[in-house]
Amino acid sequence: MMRVDPQTMYDWARDIFPLPRSLTGPGVVATLEYLRGIIPELEIVSVPSGTRAFDWTVPDEWTMRSGYLEHESGRRYVDYAESTLHVVGYSEPVDGWLTLDELEPHLFSLPAMPDAIPYVTSYYARRWGFSLRDDVRRTMPPGRYHAVIDSTLAPGHLRYGEFVLRGREEREILLSTYVCHPSMGNNECSGIAVTAALAATMAARADRRYTYRFLFMPETIGAIVYLSRHLEHLQGHVDAGFVVTCVGDERAVSFLPSPSGTTLADRVARAILDAHASGYHTYSFLDRGSDERQYCSPLVDMPVVSIMRSKYGTYPEYHTSRDDLNFISPAGLGMSYDLILRCLDVLEANHTYRAVWPCEPQLGKRGLYPTLSARGIEASVKTMTNVLAYADGAADCIEIASRIHAGVEEVVTVAHRLDEEKLLERVQ
Numbered sequence: 138m139m140r141v142d143p144q145t146m147y148d149w150a151r152d153i154f155p156l157p158r159s160l161t162g163p164g165v166v167a168t169l170e171y172l173r174g175i176i177p178e179l180e181i182v183s184v185p186s187g188t189r190a191f192d193w194t195v196p197d198e199w200t201m202r203s204g205y206l207e208h209e210s211g212r213r214y215v216d217y218a219e220s221t222l223h224v225v226g227y228s229e230p231v232d233g234w235l236t237l238d239e240l241e242p243h244l245f246s247l248p249a250m251p252d253a254i255p256y257v258t259s260y261y262a263r264r265w266g267f268s269l270r271d272d273v274r275r276t277m278p279p280g281r282y283h284a285v286i287d288s289t290l291a292p293g294h295l296r297y298g299e300f301v302l303r304g305r306e307e308r309e310i311l312l313s314t315y316v317c318h319p320s321m322g323n324n325e326c327s328g329i330a331v332t333a334a335l336a337a338t339m340a341a342r343a344d345r346r347y348t349y350r351f352l353f354m355p356e357t358i359g360a361i362v363y364l365s366r367h368l369e370h371l372q373g374h375v376d377a378g379f380v381v382t383c384v385g386d387e388r389a390v391s392f393l394p395s396p397s398g399t400t401l402a403d404r405v406a407r408a409i410l411d412a413h414a415s416g417y418h419t420y421s422f423l424d425r426g427s428d429e430r431q432y433c434s435p436l437v438d439m440p441v442v443s444i445m446r447s448k449y450g451t452y453p454e455y456h457t458s459r460d461d462l463n464f465i466s467p468a469g470l471g472m473s474y475d476l477i478l479r480c481l482d483v484l485e486a487n488h489t490y491r492a493v494w495p496c497e498p499q500l501g502k503r504g505l506y507p508t509l510s511a512r513g514i515e516a517s518v519k520t521m522t523n524v525l526a527y528a529d530g531a532a533d534c535i536e537i538a539s540r541i542h543a544g545v546e547e548v549v550t551v552a553h554r555l556d557e558e559k560l561l562e563r564v565q
Contacts, residue, residue, distance in 0.1 A: 141337055198293025214273055240284065245269075254270055299350070304345035310348075328382040348374075350375075364431060489534075
């Protein structure tokens with residue numbers, strides 16, 4: 138079975154880290170083109186500025202070329218060439234001289250984290266500004282400063298990537314991540330790398346039950362645009378979905394459920410995490426903050442959850458320059474990839490079964506049960522007999538695993554064997 142090496146995922150994250158992503162613009166295009174090198178069939182879709190999507194409108198395209206803040210002495214305190222976080226996202230162009238007092242409303246820093254550059258955006262209100270380390274900001278002397286932001290805000294396009302991988306069935310699994318944050322390891326590049334790895338893994342499988350839909354989009358507006366175009370289809374086909382974000386560090390494993398907490402996605406995620414991520418943190422949908430806000434909104438109501446490492450908004454480095462390539466690791470990416478892939482594997486094998494024979498079938502003559510009765514032998518086939526006992530035609534494998542206190546991966550394997558032996562039959 139094809140698996141992507143964790144170091145390869147980290148290398149992908151490293152490659153895309155410096156690209157100047159935002160909601161729109163050349164950084165998004167460059168990221169999607171990079172992904173085409175991993176997923177050749179990735180379709181890049183362009184949506185014109187001004188396009189209506191439910192209650193939203195696709196904004197103008199932002200093209201950022203350069204920016205700096207230079208004191209009259211010649212010293213530069215901010216340079217976009219050094220960090221894509223230095224310029225407030227979607228800043229209007231500016232080229233002028235200002236005093237330090239005049240400049241203050243346009244400067245953003247974090248006194249509580251003096252060595253970090255904050256990530257600041259202004260997507261839907263016209264303004265400009267610079268983000269910088271607070272310890273640098275405090276060294277800025279009085280005088281005049283040359284503020285330069287060479288950018289363009291003009292009608293253009295929002296772009297997203299879509300890869301639909303057909304399976305035997307039309308029922309779908311959705312995996313969605315975003316491509317709009319500049320220079321962030323966990324909150325951006327990790328999700329892209331793990332989602333791309335899962336796409337490559339599933340594409341390499343010759344036989345897939347489900348159809349898989351992989352989406353790489355600007356957060357919020359991208360999901361809203363996509364749903365405005367595909368809502369009816371998604372509602373009629375998606376059995377489970379995962380928003381893949383913040384999957385690169387090693388500090389924690391986190392789970393954000395759907396609003397009900399009872400969907401197929403919830404059940405498979407909990408089963409896998411219970412088995413392979415002891416002590417994981419469970420959050421409430423009240424703690425939502427990514428594109429599950431759109432997928433799980435009342436009039437969309439899709440079965441979408443998130444399996445993460447350190448959840449967005451819970452770690453100090455979040456939305457700062459300290460969420461860098463040192464914050465994520467191959468091990469962190471690899472565990473996230475494994476957890477979500479295990480979910481997909483279980484979903485592929487999960488069925489609802491019904492017992493074929495009244496009373497217990499004779500397992501011994503089929504080589505499924507020891508023919509010599511001795512103390513302790515029955516424990517070796519306990520899961521098998523329990524699966525038979527609970528295969529009532531209503532409970533799927535995930536539910537049976539929960540009822541009999543067994544691992545879901547073991548249960549789907551046992552059920553498949555019993556199906557092959559014609560002791561169970563699948564209920565459609």
